[in-house]
Amino acid sequence: MRRFLLFAFSLLLVLSISFQSIAQGIRVQYPKTVKVNHTDTYFGTTITDSYRWLEKDDSPETAKWVEEQNKVTFEYLEKIPYRQKVKERLEKVFNYPKYSSPFRRGDNYIFFKNDGLQNQSVAYIQKGLEGKAEVLLDPNTFSTDGTSRLGAFSISKDGKYLAYGISQGGSDWQTYYVMEIASKKVLPETIEWVKVSGLSWQAGGFYYSRYDAPEKGKELSSKNENHKVYYHKVGTEQSQDELIYQDKDNPQRFHFAATTEDEKFLVLSISDRGKGKRGDALFFRDLSKGEKGFTPIIAEVGDDSFDLIDNVGDKFLIETNRNAPNNKVILFDPKNPDEKNWKEILPEREQPLNSVSSAGGKLFATYLKDVTSRVSVYDLTGKLENEVELPAIGTVGGFGGDREDKFVFYTFTSFTFAPTIYRYDIATKKTTLFRAPEIDFKATDYETKQVFYPSKDGTKVPMFIVHKKGLKLDGNNPVLLYGYGGFSVNLLPGFNPLLIPIFEQGGVYAVANLRGGNEYGEKWHEGGRKLNKQNVFDDFISASEYLIKEKYTSSEKLAIQGGSNGGLLVGAVMNQRPDLFKVAIPQVGVMDMLRFQKFTIGWNWIPEYGSSEQDEANFKNLYAYSPLHNLKETKYPATLVTTADHDDRVVPAHSFKYAATLQEKHQGTNPVLIRVNVKSGHGASSTSKRIEETADIYSFIFYNLGVTPSY
Incomplete structure (x- = not known):
């Protein structure tokens, strides 16, 4: 039962705060942040929210606060003598061509390429694999500063049209456009206010999801409700789009529509996460019969997930975790819809099924074994045909294609293995190298180790540790520990050239595969969800203690980093163990767990997470670890909070309120700063912004760990 009482926002100024600290010889004078009288009551507990006014992202007062905070932060960063050299080194190691795997439409192949430092990757098209590649769409032309990004990208089955989305300044909002591929002419129609949407073609048009236009000035912060599915016919205005589905009685549901490869069926997926349900319902419409209604596959939203792979005739291949925490694939027959008639095609295995795709009449199933990929190939009845031999231990992605494809592509990567594209021939079951990276990187100079350390409750947690060969375990190495731990997100081995400058300075990069992810299936996720969230923080703290115990580092040489849910992680653990870390980088974090x-x-x-309004148990659980609400008067690590003005996924108010409170409570001399990126979102909106932010983060880490990099 909801017992959340909102109190009127008081405009009375009760206090202005100003603090200063001195770190490594750089004096920091924090801006004054106004405190106001505002309290909320949850289940009889009164909570003070003195910086509530910072939630108003469009107010002049908030804009001034951001300007003043950025001024202090960038003045600090500018005094770090090697900051520019760090940036130049990052640009150099990042400056090499990067390709995506190609995919086919008719006789043409399409792929993306970034020459090295382009702000956005460019889409190319070529006839056959040996044809001359031509630019199909260059997102670098979307804006003069390179901060407008390509979102959705889908080519019609006949290869005649390309529909694509553009997001401005890093926002999750997209505007869709349509291009005639032969002439490369962009048609006049635009589709606005698209968010959390697919893009599926059928009969000269496509299905997409959108919200109503938000209140002017509140586009980046107002609550998004009443998700709708529409059909857009190419050559018409958005006002003429056909409404396919909406649910006014359940405003916090997501609705996705997708067509099968043969465009015979439209499949509607509905989730109800606003009510705390993890799964989805699934419906279909037979477009070949002109049906307008939807027939249920799964009629009610629950906690089990159901994802369409494709149809086999009039039946559907579906991936699900129903009675299978590691996932399985079933065949659903609409003529015999009862669950007892579902046919298991890929039964649940000991290893979690990370992804499954279909191409060339086969199913390609990628499983995880101790956080690394294994790929099995099956026919459509579930008969195992072979395992795909991978070049090393690492992560694989791809294997998508059409039914008539004779071969598919996949990309393989690991921490010291730059993404490499391979071609897999379906008939011969042979893999050949298609495109190797053109990068000056000697993998043999580095080593990757996977360890399993005990968490607080004895659970064995995997962690990857990467560094240059010859590292001395003397407790004096700078270490950057990264974590996430939530939403079933897996942190798999992958190459990041921006880590090279860390390794070059004798640094160690560690990735802890915390509970809350899906590295070991739904049970692993469940172990770090809702009332079990403290396990995630315990796992991360235990990872830090392991690195210190094994003499990789010490508390004075340990930096921690995480973004989004990982930003929450960093904020929580630096509250619980401020003595354990020297530097903390909470990025775009969920810091106010009550709001x-x-x-x-x-x-x-x-x-x-649960919700503070759900019941008293969930409120108490969230309140116990909420980064904003557990800051106390003590010494904190050197902290650089990062967020962005166009982050409309985790709104910057989380970081604003957290940084203001941290500056108020912090008793030590370590700097506690906030860096607010402009025209960027939940992730960097361009290559240049990514490198600039990374350079500032590394400079901050180096400076506060006492490392003077030499390049």
């Missing part, structure tokens, strides 16, 4: 559901699509996270 996250109030903004944009924050209600979408209720199945993961």
Whole structure:
């Protein structure tokens, strides 16, 4: 029962705060942050929210606060003598061509390429694999500063049209456009206010999902509700789009529509995460018969997930975790819909099924074994045909294609293995190298180790540790520990050239595969969800203690980093163990666990976190670890909070309020700063912004760990 009482916002100024600290010889004078009288009551507990006014992202007062905070932060960063050299080194190691795997439409192949430092990757098209590649779409032309990004990208089955989305400044909002591929002419129609949407073609048009236009000035913060599915016919205005589905009685539901490869069926997926449900319902419409209604596959939203792979005739291949926490694939027959008639095609295995795709009449199933990929090939009846031999231990992605494809592509990567594209021939079951990376990187100079350390409750947690060969375990190495631990997200081995400058300075990079992810299936996720969330923090703290115990580092040489849910992680553990870390980098974090559901699509996270309004047990659990509400008067690590003005997924108010409170409570000399990126979102909106932010983060880490890099 909801017992959340909102009190009137007091405009009375009760206090202005100003603090200063001195770190490594750089004096920091923090801006004054106004405190106001505002309290909320949850289940009889009164909570003070002195910086509530910072939630108003469009107010002049908030804009001034951001300007003053950035001034202090960038003045500090500018005094770090090697900051520019770090940036130059990052640009150099990042400056090499990067390709995506190609995919086919008719006789043409399409792929993406970034020459090295282009702000956005460019889409190319060529006839056959040996044809001359021509630019199909260059997102670098979307804006003069390179901060407008390509979102959705889908080519019609006949290869005649390309529909694509553009997001401005890093926002999750997209505007869709249509291009005639032969002439490369962009048609006049635009589709606005698209968010959390697919793009599926059928009969000269496509299905997509959108919200109504938000209140002017509140586009980046107002709650998103009433998700609708539309059909857009090419050559018409958006006002003429056909409404396919809406549910006014359940405003916090997501609705996705997708067509099968043969465009015979439209499949509607519905989730109800605003009510805390993890799964989805599934319906279909037979377009070949002109049906207008939907027939249920799964009629009610629950906690089990159901994802369409494709149809086999009039039946559907579906991936699900129903009675299978590691996932399985079933065949659903609409003529015999009862669950007892479902046919298991790929039964659940000991290893979690990470992904499954179909191409060339086969199913390609990628499983995880101790956080690394294994690929099995099956026919459509579930008969195992072979395992795909991978070049090393690491992560694989791809294997998508059409039914008539004779071969598919996949990309393989690991921490010291730059993404490499391979071609897999379906008939011969042979893999050949298709495109190797053109990068000056000697993998043999580095080593990757996977360890399993005990968490607080004895659970064995995997962690990857990467560094240059010859590392001395003397407790004096700078270490950057990264974590996430939530939403079933797996942190798999992958190459990041921006880590090279860390390794070059004798640094160690560690990735802890915390509970809350899906590295070991739904049970692993469940172990770090809702009332079990403290396990995630215990796992991360234990990872830090392991690195110190094994003499990789010490508390004075340990930096921690995480973004989004990982930003929450960093904020929580530096509250619980401020003595354990020297530097903390919480990025775009969910810091106010009592109010996250109030903004944009924050209600979408209720199945993961619970809600302060749900019941007293969930409120107490969230209040116990909420980074904002557990800051106390003590010494904190050197902290650089990062967020962005166009982050409409985790709104910057989380970081604003957290940084203001941290500056108020912090008793030590370590700097506690906030860096607010402009025209960027939940992730960097361009290559240049990514490198600039990374350079500032590394400079901050080096400086506060006492490392003077030499390049």
